[in-house]
Amino acid sequence: MGVHFITGAGSGIGAAVAGLLAERGEDLWLLARDEERAEVLRSRFPGCRTLAADLAEPAALAAELEKQGLPERLDSLLHVAGVLEPGTVAEFDVGAWQAMLAVNFLAPAELTRLLLPALRAAPGRVVFVNSGAGLHAPPRLGGYAASKFALRALAESLRAEEFRNGVRVTTVFPGEVDTPMQVRLHGALGLPYEPEICLTVDSVATALAGVLDFPPDGTLSELTIRPGC
Template sequence: MTDRPITLITGASGGIGSALARCLAPTHDLILSGRGGPALDGLCAELNAAPLALDLTRPETFAQAVAGLGRVTNLVHNAGVVELGGVAAQDHTTWTHTLAVNVVAPAELTRLLLPRVRQERGTVLFVNSGAGLRANAGWGSYAASKHALKALADALREEEAGHGVRVSSVYPGRTATAMQRKVREQEGAPYDPAAFTRPETVAATVASVLDAPRDAALTDVTVRPGAGL
């Protein structure tokens, strides 16, 4: 039996998720969650991690999916979706899908895994977004979901303080990922990864929050592209 922390990462097959998995692999045992497929399978094989297939649009399936898990020290909610558009242009299907994946799924997975995280005195970490702090035109549904995710984290932090569970939100700015490429396409702008923060940098920030000494709680951490870019 290992004494290493066991960290579950959602959205682990690419972008910030896979960068975080590689960053943590030397010191953490990993459970990597995604929709399944070659990318997730390959990463799990590379890092000797356990795969966990989850459909984030179907939270009613989570209980069965996680029933066989053992210890979980840290839960990192990294998965998310984005669809740009004005409030006048986006109908309820976009809002429902965005809120389901970005808010409802993390809330349900947290609920199910809290007993394990409490036992470990671990951390629940939400990879949020700059849109969780400010909503710009065309970002209504996404920003609303990320503001709700901040509210979830803030409430959970107060509720779990007595159980020794740390709750953190990390707010990356624009990061060089496939999601950012999609965003730039929707904005009608070129995608230049050199203009954005590297996912490895965000991953290192998340790792520092998870590994912070127990007498510190890094509750809200903002990561922005550096001035030197």
């Protein structure tokens, strides 16, 4: 069994993949935004280790996490946490761009840096949950798409840099997934929500587990998952 560090395990895709790995008896380190959310994770996933840190404050992550203690060896780091605020370029001020870049890009970059010694020790895999918006930027999602484009660049550089250390890097690009984020987005855009045409969180979790289970002679470097056909 492996040791896995997951962000975003409190909801949606992250909760589903944490549940799948917990059922297999794997060891979980779960990052929550604060101690209250960490308590919820400990009761939902008995036996897991939790760390509390706000990904919206990436510059504070090193001090926050080092005082709580980091794992010495990791089979995987799954970056699942994310935020999405819709808005046009005309509407977005600097703070709006910064808010999404902080959680979706800067925090994963900093967390990866902090956990690289543990990933090299295994060696383990880094999995970035990106988005279709990380490949094509639609109108009204420029801030979100920019953060996900940046996340893809981070993954590409990391893959090339860490190859010789045995650390494997995967980016997963899901289409629409039935989660609270997707419900909020449809509400904000004033669009009808149709969960039946979305991917389920269980399908995305199955794909993520497949990435982790892939034989060590190769890497699923980029994986696009579309609802339906």
